[in-house]
Amino acid sequence: MARNFYEFSVKMIMLVPFIFVLIGILDVWVPKEAIQKHIGEESGIKGVFYVVLLAFFQGGPLYVAFPVAHLLWKKGCSIRNVFVYIGSFSALKVPMVMFEISFLGWKFSLVRAAVSLPVFLVIAEILARYVRGRELPMSRM
Amino acid sequence: MLRNLLPQFLLLIVLVSVFLGLMSRETLAHLLGQESGALGVLIAAVIGSVALIPGPIAYPLAGMLFEQGVPYTVLAVFITTLMMVGVITFPVEKEYLGTQTAVLRNLLSFVGALLVGMIMGVLL
Numbered sequence: 001m002a003r004n005f006y007e008f009s010v011k012m013i014m015l016v017p018f019i020f021v022l023i024g025i026l027d028v029w030v031p032k033e034a035i036q037k038h039i040g041e042e043s044g045i046k047g048v049f050y051v052v053l054l055a056f057f058q059g060g061p062l063y064v065a066f067p068v069a070h071l072l073w074k075k076g077c078s079i080r081n082v083f084v085y086i087g088s089f090s091a092l093k094v095p096m097v098m099f100e101i102s103f104l105g106w107k108f109s110l111v112r113a114a115v116s117l118p119v120f121l122v123i124a125e126i127l128a129r130y131v132r133g134r135e136l137p138m139s140r141m
Numbered sequence: 142m143l144r145n146l147l148p149q150f151l152l153l154i155v156l157v158s159v160f161l162g163l164m165s166r167e168t169l170a171h172l173l174g175q176e177s178g179a180l181g182v183l184i185a186a187v188i189g190s191v192a193l194i195p196g197p198i199a200y201p202l203a204g205m206l207f208e209q210g211v212p213y214t215v216l217a218v219f220i221t222t223l224m225m226v227g228v229i230t231f232p233v234e235k236e237y238l239g240t241q242t243a244v245l246r247n248l249l250s251f252v253g254a255l256l257v258g259m260i261m262g263v264l265l
Contacts (some may be wrong), residue, residue, distance in 0.1 A: 061195060
């Protein structure tokens with residue numbers, strides 16, 4: 001038990017600050033206009049695609065998604081695309097895909113991703129509508 | 142911002158480590174592999190929601206369960222809730238989204254996971 005704790009903590013302690021540093025760098029370097037143009041409110045299908053792609057390449061568990069989502073939001077990403085990004089976390093992620101295929105097979109992995117994506121896209125849309133009138137705490141961060 | 146987030150993140154790390162320490166693979170396999178049918182799906186969904194198992198541990202576990210005869214539906218629900226619904230991650234999530242939105246997201250994801258499982262059960 002102690003070994004589990006130690007290994008996991010070490011991994012997390014290395015990962016979390018790294019993510020925050022990365023986000024800090026992106027925050028400074030990525031212009032708001034670029035984000036807004038590609039995945040902002042007006043971007044439509046392409047925006048959704050980009051955001052799913054971003055989640056696809058992202059490593060790590062869900063709670064790392066939130067700081068990144070916050071960055072996206074700050075830079076003008078549409079709220080629905082922020083939710084699409086979070087929602088894509090269960091679908092396909094490069095680091096996890098290898099594991100999933102090795103242990104559960106091609107068929108399972110592909111079908112699960114193909115089914116999860118639309119379901120969570122719908123959820124993202126529902127969440128976006130729900131949130132539209134409200135202010136999110138992360139706006140104030 | 143970090144002032145608020147840091148304690149939540151640290152709490153999260155501690156909780157996950159404790160959870161990992163308490164739950165051996167055998168325990169999880171026993172819990173999930175036991176029932177079949179609707180009850181099994183529900184148990185998988187709840188465990189996935191509460192658990193916070195990293196992928197590299199969750200997938201081998203799922204593979205093991207599959208070999209023991211756990212149906213695709215249960216596995217899909219388990220993995221989806223594992224990734225998308227977080228009871229333990231909730232304190233962090235609510236810092237970003239606000240309590241109401243975070244609750245809604247988790248609830249919808251829970252339902253979504255069940256939906257994914259059902260569809261997979263039909264397709265596979």
